[in-house]
Amino acid sequence: MISAYGRSYLEKLNHYLEKLPDAERMDAVMEIESHIAEGIANGQPEAVILSRLGDPRKLARAYRSEHMAGHMSVRSIKDVLTMVGFYCTTGLLSVMVIPVLATVAYGFGFCAVMIFIAGILRTFGASWVNMTIAPGVEIPSEYSMVFAAVVSAIVGGIAYFSWVGLKKYLAFLSERYRRSLPGARSFEN
Known part of the structure; x- marks a missing residue:
């Protein structure tokens, strides 16, 4: 059957x-x-x-x-404490960590691309794109691409490290979950 x-x-x-x-x-x-x-x-x-x-x-x-x-x-004190630790890290901390890291990763990644595009547009004469680093201090248009590339790299780096941090945090949560299971041994694929 x-x-x-x-x-x-x-x-x-x-x-x-x-x-x-x-x-x-x-x-x-x-x-x-x-x-x-x-x-x-x-x-x-x-x-x-x-x-x-x-x-x-x-x-x-x-x-x-x-x-x-x-x-x-019927569980041991160690098992109960492991479960409490798991639920504290997944419940309380994850409510803040996961959304913040995801928002920073995707938001900054999008901004890095937009900054780079703005540098290209300003370099080719888009006068409506402003690049000001301080009140009254504007980047000359011939340096727009260099400035945009540097700022885009910094913002993109923040996005990348937030993404890596998010992946590591999720892997950490998965491992904590596995440890909180009866027997506390990692499961094979």
Whole structure:
């Protein structure tokens, strides 16, 4: 009834659930297997059922989170502190860090491009483009391209380092999440 593709999905799910106790892992896999079989019996294509279930890694993450929430009372103090640290860094800090870094990265990146374009336009005679560095101090139009390139490089550098910082922060959060899972071992791909 379930094809080799469906069996492969279930095997992946089983692998990603390896940190759960055997009984809970088997219950989860059997529940999903039953869901797939029931959908096929009702005439739904297996591919549609599996696409609705989504990535087996994400589905396993949901089962592991449910397990963690249900078994908080039997966890060690170290595990509880790890989870508290994870939720503090992802909840409180991320509300500020992720939007700020993303806004700076994309906003400054856009501005770097626009500054460079403005330098090109001013160099070729666009008199409506102003380049003033202080009140009463304007860059001569023959130096517009050089000035725009330098300022664009600085602003682009800020955008780049914000982007790198955002990627590192998200990787940090992912690692913290993995450490807060039962067993505290990184999962393989």
